[in-house]
Amino acid sequence: MTLSVSAGRPVDLRVTPVDEVLDRVERSLQVCLDRETVVRKRRSLGANTDRDTWVRIERRALEKISTQGWNGTECAARLVGIGKPSWCAGVAWRDESGTAMWRADETSRLPGAPVGTSVLAIDPNLPEAWWLALNASLDALAIQRTTRVATPDTETITQAGVTEAIQAVFPGTFDTTITQWVPAHADLNWANMTSPKFCLFDWEDWGNAPRGLDSASLWGSSLAVPVLADRVRRERLHDLESRDGKLMTLFVCSKFAGPDAHPEDPRVGPARYEAARIVEELQAS
Structure with a gap:
């Protein structure tokens, strides 16, 4: 064909x-x-x-x-x-x-419609049960075992690729070595989850990835809605505040908040602010 x-x-x-x-x-x-x-x-x-x-x-x-x-x-x-x-x-x-x-x-069939597009512009006002289900699913995924390697954006994720992406946008004297590789969905955004009942779909790229990739990806997809980004951060704090989670936040931010960022993208300012905080913390550790 x-x-x-x-x-x-x-x-x-x-x-x-x-x-x-x-x-x-x-x-x-x-x-x-x-x-x-x-x-x-x-x-x-x-x-x-x-x-x-x-x-x-x-x-x-x-x-x-x-x-x-x-x-x-x-x-x-x-x-x-x-x-x-x-x-x-x-x-x-x-x-x-x-x-x-x-x-x-x-x-x-999916139990409901997708929450929205990959990057949200308004708060979807998700019920508490939805957040409980999200946390339970991501935590359950992270403790399972697989030989698969995640392919976010159809590219196999590697240590070398993570280091290159971070240092190209957020250079600094800090170690970018990942210490924990766990199973991840690898395309976690608001277009791949349903509401009001939680369901995570489109699993074609899942596999082992640095801890925090999914949480950082969802946080990055929420930055245009500060209250939503804050909620994601609170819910996934144990991932995002880990050392690997901080590196994954930089990795995600590097995709849209680099020197060539679109000037009207509302995610850029918050992403650069958070990235500066993380770089400072990593350099001091």
């Missing part, structure tokens, strides 16, 4: 015709997709099915697929104590162009 795009041009599934892809998934999983509910993102699609399930379809370039594979959603089925969809079935194939792979995973 080949998409109608020019050679070398990035494929954006929000605008590229995908009927052939949807047809193939229906044949492979023996399911009918509700075309009225199709959600299109840059590199993934999703839709309800006629058997009250959800199918997520992703296209990923071959160079973005590591030796561990990219069956994260399937592998996450063995995780316990976490609010997440149940995995039902999956299928994968190589694009006829030879440059990418496709994968479709069928899971149980």
Whole structure:
């Protein structure tokens, strides 16, 4: 199956015709997709099915697929104590162009709508039970065991990559060595969780990562709403105030608060303020 795009041009599934892809998934999983509910993102699609399930379809370039594979959603089925969809079935194939792979995973339906977009602009006013479920799920995830390595933004996370990202934006005379690597979702943001009932979905990139990556990522996604960022910080303080958690906060901030930051991004000021505090503390320790 080949998409109608020019050679070398990035494929954006929000605008590229995908009927052939949807047809193939229906044949492979023996399911009918509700075309009225199709959600299109840059590199993934999703839709309800006629058997009250959800199918997520992703296209990923071959160079973005590591030796561990990219069956994260399937592998996450063995995780316990976490609010997440149940995995039902999956299928994968190589694009006829030879440059990418496709994968479709069928899971149980989500119990509600996503909290919002990846970065929020208003406080979602989540119930207390939601925060309890978030904490229970992240704490349960961190004590489990896996050989997988997290791939945030489809890039395998490494010590060298963490050091390079931090020092490029927040240089200083402090050690960036990570001491604790624990299982993480690796794409924790407000678009990948439901409310009012908590459910964490899109597990394709999960694996071992520095302690605090998920907490720092959610905090960074909340900075445009100070009251929400403060709540995330209070709830995940044991992660964020650990040494590795501080390094992960710098790592997350480096992604959007560097020298080329967008001047109108409301996250930049708070991120730089927090980063300066952390750098000072790390240099003094």
